[in-house]
Amino acid sequence: MTITRDAVTPTQISAGTSSSSADDRYDLAALAERRDGDRYALHSKHLNEMMVRMLRTIGYDVGFTRGVGPYLFDRAGDKYLDLLSGWGVFALGRNHPKIRQALVSVLMSDSANLVQFDVSVLAGVLAERLLKLVPFVDKAFFANSGAEAVEAAIKFARCATGRPAIVHCAHAFHGLTYGALSMNGDAIFKKGFEPHLPEAREVPFDDLASLEIALRRRDVAAFFVEPIQGKGVNIPGEGYLRGAADLCKKYGTLFVADEIQTGVGRTGRFLALEHWGVEADMVLLAKALSGGHAPIGVTLAKKWIFDKVFDRMDRAVVHGSTFSKNDLAMAAGVATLNVLEDERVIENAAVKGARLIDAFKTMAEGYEFVHDVRGKGLMIGVEFGPPKSLKLKAAWSLLETVNVGLFCQLISIPLFRDHKVLTQVAGHGNHTIKLLPPLNLDDSDCDWALGSFDAVIKDAHDAPSAVWSLGKTLAEHAVKARLGA
Numbered sequence: 009m010t011i012t013r014d015a016v017t018p019t020q021i022s023a024g025t026s027s028s029s030a031d032d033r034y035d036l037a038a039l040a041e042r043r044d045g046d047r048y049a050l051h052s053k054h055l056n057e058m059m060v061r062m063l064r065t066i067g068y069d070v071g072f073t074r075g076v077g078p079y080l081f082d083r084a085g086d087k088y089l090d091l092l093s094g095w096g097v098f099a100l101g102r103n104h105p106k107i108r109q110a111l112v113s114v115l116m117s118d119s120a121n122l123v124q125f126d127v128s129v130l131a132g133v134l135a136e137r138l139l140k141l142v143p144f145v146d147k148a149f150f151a152n153s154g155a156e157a158v159e160a161a162i163k164f165a166r167c168a169t170g171r172p173a174i175v176h177c178a179h180a181f182h183g184l185t186y187g188a189l190s191m192n193g194d195a196i197f198k199k200g201f202e203p204h205l206p207e208a209r210e211v212p213f214d215d216l217a218s219l220e221i222a223l224r225r226r227d228v229a230a231f232f233v234e235p236i237q238g239k240g241v242n243i244p245g246e247g248y249l250r251g252a253a254d255l256c257k258k259y260g261t262l263f264v265a266d267e268i269q270t271g272v273g274r275t276g277r278f279l280a281l282e283h284w285g286v287e288a289d290m291v292l293l294a295k296a297l298s299g300g301h302a303p304i305g306v307t308l309a310k311k312w313i314f315d316k317v318f319d320r321m322d323r324a325v326v327h328g329s330t331f332s333k334n335d336l337a338m339a340a341g342v343a344t345l346n347v348l349e350d351e352r353v354i355e356n357a358a359v360k361g362a363r364l365i366d367a368f369k370t371m372a373e374g375y376e377f378v379h380d381v382r383g384k385g386l387m388i389g390v391e392f393g394p395p396k397s398l399k400l401k402a403a404w405s406l407l408e409t410v411n412v413g414l415f416c417q418l419i420s421i422p423l424f425r426d427h428k429v430l431t432q433v434a435g436h437g438n439h440t441i442k443l444l445p446p447l448n449l450d451d452s453d454c455d456w457a458l459g460s461f462d463a464v465i466k467d468a469h470d471a472p473s474a475v476w477s478l479g480k481t482l483a484e485h486a487v488k489a490r491l492g493a
Contacts, residue, residue: 044083047071066417067425075102078446078453080430088428089456091445095432096269096387099296100347101446107299110343114335121335130338137345138308141278144287146311150304150332154268154294155183157305158232161290162187163327164309165230165262168316173228174205175261177213179239179435182232182266191232194239196436213237214244216251223259230262230290231255235280238269239435241389241442243382249286262289262313268305269387272296273348273447276358276385283384289313296447298340299347303331357447360454361385364443367458375465376400377415379439388443389434390461392416400469412437419464427460 032038043050048069052060063069070082078101080088093099100107120126135148149164151157162174176182176191183189184197190205192198209228211218222228233252236243256263265288270280272293277283279291290313294305318324331337348354365383368390372378376395383389392415394404407414416433419441423429434442445453 041073044071044073066421077101077104078449086428088424088430089445089453089460091429091431091443091457093444093446094300096274096295096444098300099272099274099447100299100344100353101448102300104299104347106347106350107301107340107343110339111301111336114339119335122331122333128333128335128338130335130342131333134338134341134345137342138293138306141345142291142308144310145289145291145308147309147314149307149309149314149327150337151294151306151329152303152331152337153183153305154266154292155185155188155305156329156332157268157292157294157307158182158188158191158266159185160307160327161230161232161264161292161309164290164307164313164317165264168313169229169260169262171227171229171261173207173209173225175209175211175219175222175228175231177233177237178210179213179237179242180232180234180266181237181239181435182234182268194436213242214248216248216255219252220255220259223255223261226259228259228261230264232264232266234266234268234270235284235286236270236275236384236387238442240391240438240440241383241387241434243384246284249281249284253286253288256289264288264290264292266292268292268294269444272344273354273357274385274387274444275383276354276361278348278354280384297344298337299344301340302334302337304337304341351448353447356449357385360449360451361388363451364388364454364457367454368461371458371462371465375469377404377468378465383443386443386445386447386449389440390443391440392419393439395469413439415439416441418468419461422464422467423460427456427463429457429460 048060048064051057060069070084070086072080073083074081075090078090080090080102082088090098131150138148139145149160151160165174166172174191176193178193180191180193182191184192187205189198189201190208193210198204209222211222219231223231231252233249235249253263265279265281267279267281271291272278272295274280274296275283281288289310291308292305293308297306298304317327361383364386365381365388368381368388372381376397377392377400378390379393380391381389382391395401404415407418413433413436416439420431420433423431431441431443434440443457
């Protein structure tokens with residue numbers, strides 16, 4: 009689809025104003041343009057210096073200045089295909105005109121926002137729409153992020169069941185706030201922030217026997233699971249989610265589906281759970297729900313769970329968040345659901361995802377390094393592994409000895425540098441490159457992605473090559489970092 013930038017103009021936004029429009033201090037788009045040359049210096053001095061050093065080391069410091077649909081543009085005017093979409097936030101691409109139109113309508117309305125001693129009409133409408141799409145739950149609690157939705161679910165589960173423990177899967181990612189971090193399956197995120205919740209227990213993903221052992225003590229409030237794990241794009245066996253839901257019911261544990269990354273159409277269905285015909289006691293959504301324009305998260309739950317938490321008038325605010333249910337986030341959520349329906353975005357994700365997965369699987373047959381291709385809809389993982397030929401195996405082993413997962417940088421960096429395709433490695437020490445593109449990709453975008461991957465993977469099989477020269481450089485940087493240089 010083509011997205012134009014002039015669907016809502018600055019003139020329309022400022023219509024009806026007088027004195028403020030003449031004050032250049034409020035033209036923040038112009039301010040950002042003027043200060044663009046300072047962006048890395050500002051962040052190094054005032055924010056996260058290590059982030060800036062990382063971007064410069066791998067050559068990603070191009071300075072993106074504009075985003076339209078599935079495309080990003082850097083300060084030199086070069087156009088990039090965004091297969092990362094802000095970690096799945098921009099499922100409709102960047103700056104969708106219909107979402108922007110909805111936000112402008114709210115900004116121009118003089119709405120009574122966040123009165124606190126009142127309730128929001130837009131929040132009620134968004135909840136109504138979501139609960140029609142997820143009919144096996146009854147209530148919605150809005151928050152500002154996926155992690156906040158997880159934290160709410162932890163509290164709700166403990167209150168509703170009277171049990172202390174929570175169970176999660178290895179390799180999970182549920183967020184970085186304290187409760188969510190305790191269920192994070194990646195050690196690098198947890199190191200330095202101990203102790204974690206002692207009641208958080210880990211079981212292997214896609215292992216019903218281990219899950220049953222964890223639940224037998226009947227002290228587990230909830231089992232949290234991503235239907236498809238974001239870290240690695242790990243897809244469960246056909247009977248796993250159904251079996252997990254049945255075990256939770258058997259032992260009185262709530263089944264919580266973390267659909268923060270997989271939900272809102274990402275996998276070609278509104279929820280990934282739909283692929284397996286499974287229902288949950290709570291469903292968590294965020295990321296794509298606002299079209300990328302406003303922070304949002306939501307915990308959808310069965311009514312009896314809500315009734316346990318909000319059980320008396322004096323407990324009406326026993327859990328909440330100051331900015332949740334704000335009009336901008338709620339309007340963006342409603343508009344996003346409208347666009348999903350009007351433009352048949354979820355159907356497009358299913359079709360384009362099937363095309364990409366089939367093409368990647370065909371591509372994999374010709375390359376030793378590609379070990380697996382998996383995914384549903386437009387959540388796709390391309391996994392690399394050691395080759396069979398001795399020459400390539402030696403090169404692989406050298407990189408992996410320096411830093412596990414380093415080989416994937418030999419794919420992702422040339423994709424970015426040489427083909428203007430933005431991707432991500434699916435976790436620390438991971439051998440999978442993950443694609444989370446906007447769900448409204450067209451066929452030309454698929455051609456761009458497939459041609460770029462093919463060229464880079466082919467180059468990786470030609471040793472020595474530019475790719476392996478990059479590998480040597482990355483290995484040297486990794487050694488220096490390990491030594492604290």
